[in-house]
Amino acid sequence: DSGVTQTPKHLITATGQRVTLRCSPRSGDLSVYWYQQSLDQGLQFLIQYYNGEERAKGNILERFSAQQFPDLHSELNLSSLELGDSALYFCASSVAHITDTQYFGPGTRLTVL
Amino acid sequence: KNEVEQSPQNLTAQEGEFITINCSYSVGISALHWLQQHPGGGIVSLFMLSSGKKKHGRLIATINIQEKHSSLHITASHPRDSAVYICAVRLNNDMRFGAGTRLTVKP
Numbered sequence A: 001d002s003g004v005t006q007t008p009k010h011l012i013t014a015t016g017q018r019v020t021l022r023c024s025p026r027s028g029d030l031s032v033y034w035y036q037q038s039l040d041q042g043l044q045f046l047i048q049y050y051n052g053e054e055r056a057k058g059n060i061l062e063r064f065s066a067q068q069f070p071d072l073h074s075e076l077n078l079s080s081l082e083l084g085d086s087a088l089y090f091c092a093s094s095v096a097h098i099t100d101t102q103y104f105g106p107g108t109r110l111t112v113l
Numbered sequence B: 001k002n003e004v005e006q007s008p009q010n011l012t013a014q015e016g017e018f019i020t021i022n023c024s025y026s027v028g029i030s031a032l033h034w035l036q037q038h039p040g041g042g043i044v045s046l047f048m049l050s051s052g053k054k055k056h057g058r059l060i061a062t063i064n065i066q067e068k069h070s071s072l073h074i075t076a077s078h079p080r081d082s083a084v085y086i087c088a089v090r091l092n093n094d095m096r097f098g099a100g101t102r103l104t105v106k107p
Helices: none
Strands: A005-007 A010-013 A019-024 A031-038 A042-050 A053-057 A064-068 A074-078 A087-094 A108-112 B004-007 B010-014 B019-025 B031-037 B043-049 B052-056 B059-064 B069-074 B083-091 B094-097 B101-106
Touching: A005 A087, A010 A019, A019 A087, A019 A108, A031 A074, A042 A064, A042 A074, A042 B094, A074 A087, A087 B043, B004 B083, B010 B019, B019 B031, B019 B083, B019 B101, B031 B069, B043 B052, B043 B059, B043 B069, B069 B083
Parallel strands: A010 A108, B010 B101
Antiparallel strands: A005 A019, A019 A074, A031 A042, A031 A087, A042 A053, A064 A074, A087 A108, B004 B019, B019 B069, B031 B043, B031 B083, B052 B059, B059 B069, B083 B094, B083 B101
């Protein structure tokens, strides 16, 4: 158990809908990272938050947004969902910096029908 | 061409064998990570390297910055090492991943 929790574990929704994925980092970790893992594109880095502020941005679509709240939990919002958004979404946390060891949550499997 | 290339894609070994997985990258990096993804999907960070060599138990990771190459070695492999091993490189504030190496260790 990494100490990082993600909810829900599974999510099934329809095209055009909006969903929110939630992540709680390990106690004491200030950074949260979001990743997408799809069958055709593998793992991709989406975005990093550090202590409530956006710190780094990867391959995140404009339809996706994230935020980190004062209690350090983070949410990833996915809107206008398309079939191709079906993937595993992982959250990870680290103490502070992007070069620190990251601890991964169990992932949320999103299926868009 | 992908920025991060791993080889081999698939690897089958007998228990006890020495395993090497390779990662080559084509861009300047600030760090390289080796990740392990279990059959159930969970991901564990094994190593973060910016130079030299690190060892943890039966796992050894090396990096050669000049040659843009890293290797992950597993000594005395065991069926529980069966997983996908993923190389990831950090570019300033971005991260790129290899496609992974699927390792199967047979008893």
